[in-house]
Amino acid sequence: MTRDTSPITGGSTVADGHTALTEADELADLRVERTPRPGRWIAIAVILVLVAMLGHALVTNARFQWSVVGQYLFNGFIFGGILRTLELTGLAMLIGVLGGIGLAVARLSENPILSYMSRLYIWFFRGTPVLVQVLILFNLSALFPRLSLGIPFGPDFISGSPNTFLQAFTTAVIALGFNEAAYMAEIVRGGLLAVHPGQRDAASAIGMTRLKSMRYIVLPQAMRIIIPSTGNEVIGMLKNTSIVSVIALPELLFSAQIIYSRTYQTIPLLLVASIWYLVMTTVLTLAQTRLERHYGRSDRSTATGVRSWSLLRSVRTSMPNRGATQ
Amino acid sequence: MTTPAAPLVRAQKVHKSFGQVEVLRGIDLDVYSGDVLCIIGPSGSGKSTFLRCINHLEKIDSGLLMLDGKPIGYRRRGNTLRELKDRDLATFRSQVGMVFQHFNLFPHKTALQNITEGPIRVKGISPTAARAEAEQLLERVGLAKFGAKYPRQLSGGQQQRVAIARALAMHPKLLLFDEPTSALDPELVGEVLEVMRDLARDGMTMIVVTHEIGFAREAASNLIFMDEGIIIEQGDPREVISNPHHERTKAFLSAVL
Numbered sequence: 001m002t003r004d005t006s007p008i009t010g011g012s013t014v015a016d017g018h019t020a021l022t023e024a025d026e027l028a029d030l031r032v033e034r035t036p037r038p039g040r041w042i043a044i045a046v047i048l049v050l051v052a053m054l055g056h057a058l059v060t061n062a063r064f065q066w067s068v069v070g071q072y073l074f075n076g077f078i079f080g081g082i083l084r085t086l087e088l089t090g091l092a093m094l095i096g097v098l099g100g101i102g103l104a105v106a107r108l109s110e111n112p113i114l115s116y117m118s119r120l121y122i123w124f125f126r127g128t129p130v131l132v133q134v135l136i137l138f139n140l141s142a143l144f145p146r147l148s149l150g151i152p153f154g155p156d157f158i159s160g161s162p163n164t165f166l167q168a169f170t171t172a173v174i175a176l177g178f179n180e181a182a183y184m185a186e187i188v189r190g191g192l193l194a195v196h197p198g199q200r201d202a203a204s205a206i207g208m209t210r211l212k213s214m215r216y217i218v219l220p221q222a223m224r225i226i227i228p229s230t231g232n233e234v235i236g237m238l239k240n241t242s243i244v245s246v247i248a249l250p251e252l253l254f255s256a257q258i259i260y261s262r263t264y265q266t267i268p269l270l271l272v273a274s275i276w277y278l279v280m281t282t283v284l285t286l287a288q289t290r291l292e293r294h295y296g297r298s299d300r301s302t303a304t305g306v307r308s309w310s311l312l313r314s315v316r317t318s319m320p321n322r323g324a325t326q
Numbered sequence: 327m328t329t330p331a332a333p334l335v336r337a338q339k340v341h342k343s344f345g346q347v348e349v350l351r352g353i354d355l356d357v358y359s360g361d362v363l364c365i366i367g368p369s370g371s372g373k374s375t376f377l378r379c380i381n382h383l384e385k386i387d388s389g390l391l392m393l394d395g396k397p398i399g400y401r402r403r404g405n406t407l408r409e410l411k412d413r414d415l416a417t418f419r420s421q422v423g424m425v426f427q428h429f430n431l432f433p434h435k436t437a438l439q440n441i442t443e444g445p446i447r448v449k450g451i452s453p454t455a456a457r458a459e460a461e462q463l464l465e466r467v468g469l470a471k472f473g474a475k476y477p478r479q480l481s482g483g484q485q486q487r488v489a490i491a492r493a494l495a496m497h498p499k500l501l502l503f504d505e506p507t508s509a510l511d512p513e514l515v516g517e518v519l520e521v522m523r524d525l526a527r528d529g530m531t532m533i534v535v536t537h538e539i540g541f542a543r544e545a546a547s548n549l550i551f552m553d554e555g556i557i558i559e560q561g562d563p564r565e566v567i568s569n570p571h572h573e574r575t576k577a578f579l580s581a582v583l
């Protein structure tokens with residue numbers, strides 16, 4: 001797209017008046033004209049008008065109440081919600097990743113019972129809505145408070161009355177984490193299966209046990225596939241945590257809801273929540289892009305038709321680490 | 327070749343099926359220390375399967391397969407054989423090197439790391455010592471300057487030579503080669519065969535599945551022609567190649583030569 005202003009060939013300008021120009025020389029000095037694209041301009045114009053209308057509506061429509069948005073954007077209660085959303089995301093993903101690895105290994109194991117149980121688990125948790133799972137677990141925990149609190153962290157983690165904040169939080173972490181484990185299991189399994197079986201053979205042939213082969217040979221290669229997809233899951237999880245507002249857990253969305261249930265400033269507070277979700281997902285997406293670039297590196301350079309931009313990019317990303325030392 | 331009393335590898339009536347298909351239908355074979363055994367035969371005749379059975383990457387269904395007088399992959403317990411535990415199996419396999427058709431180098435490790443991985447992780451040798459030996463091995467396969475390269479930066483022939491060095495790093499009693507040159511461009515075959523000839527000269531015991539009849543003729547001490555899961559013909563390689571007795575051997579040789 002930069003070719004429009006540069007001559008086709010670099011050097012041959014008319015330096016010598018004595019030599020007559022051949023046709024090829026003449027052609028070489030011509031500039032390439034930009035191809036007219038009227039459709040593109042029309043599209044840009046239409047989009048600009050639409051954006052202007054939208055912006056106008058956003059700014060002038062009183063219902064958005066931007067002053068209220070500004071008032072609550074850095075509100076302490078909202079910050080508490082953000083923090084809880086991040087905690088939920090982190091803990092649920094931790095359960096999801098560890099559970100996912102376990103489920104994937106079980107699914108691929110030679111033990112038919114393990115494999116079957118893993119499939120059953122994945123079938124159930126992927127086949128029912130996470131909202132329903134949250135509600136079921138929450139209501140079960142109300143019926144058997146001690147039981148539900150006893151599952152994850154030992155029996156005496158919490159000994160409180162049902163429906164306390166901690167109970168809602170534990171329910172949320174478990175429900176989101178268990179659901180995530182089912183999805184992570186498929187991602188991990190995909191990663192493990194993508195490693196060529198010859199790699200396991202080669203690891204066995206030099207005398208590695210199954211565990212060593214998994215740890216030093218198979219998993220590191222599977223990570224190239226698992227990690228970028230896990231990044232996607234984190235972003236999804238961050239948004240999914242809003243679901244647990246239904247069990248009155250004051251994460252970001254429910255915090256906003258608590259405020260507007262008092263002040264009736266519904267739209268501005270939903271905007272506040274949206275803005276913070278956008279900020280968080282944007283940060284995560286940027287991190288995710290870097291991760292993908294990092295882990296995609298060796299794939300790109302093995303591809304046969306490497307395009308120049310990806311070459312440039314892979315050179316840039318591989319500079320700081322030892323992958324570049326040859 | 328001295329004549330040791332017991333064979334290093336002994337196969338007796340080895341049978342192996344995949345589902346309904348019987349791939350090995352009674353293999354009898356002895357390989358002595360220092361032997362270079364070449365196995366030839368048409369595609370699907372069970373050559374790879376037999377090789378994989380020798381380091382228990384595949385389990386045999388019946389018969390006996392022994393290395394150094396001990397059953398491969400099993401332990402004797404009274405009158406029965408028990409399959410070895412993962413750890414013991416790994417220890418057993420560390421004595422048998424294997425070189426694959428498609429190299430199977432670890433792509434996330436450099437050439438040097440590919441070679442040191444076994445000594446460090448399996449034998450527990452110090453990284454410094456492992457590295458020093460790996461460099462010697464790289465030199466031996468003619469790749470002294472290539473230690474820091476990743477497999478994808480190497481040609482097929484170079485990758486296969488690294489794979490041979492990786493196998494040698496474990497000081498195996500026996501080296502198995504499964505068509506080590508058939509995934510290579512023709513001009514790269516020579517450099518790999520050269521390394522293998524060196525190993526043969528140094529007295530390494532090798533079982534080589536190959537279509538390189540020239541290599542078999544010069545380097546092998548014994549040649550086997552396999553078809554449909556049985557050994558059709560075996561003997562001195564020059565003799566078998568120039569004067570095959572069986573029709574199937576003749577047909578196969580005239581097709582490859």
Ligand SMILES: Nc1ncnc2c1ncn2[C@@H]1O[C@H](COP(=O)(O)OP(=O)(O)OP(=O)(O)O)[C@@H](O)[C@H]1O
Pocket residue numbers: 344349367368369370371372373374375376
């Ligand atoms: N894991 C497996 N599962 C099912 N069938 C298999 C498996 N491995 C090999 N076979 C079958 O066993 C037969 C023998 O295969 P094998 O790879 O041992 O032959 P080969 O002599 O090495 O042939 P090639 O020269 O093509 O490598 C083939 O018919 C193959 O399809």
Ligand SMILES: [Mg+2]
Pocket residue numbers: 373374375504505
């Ligand atoms: Mg084969």
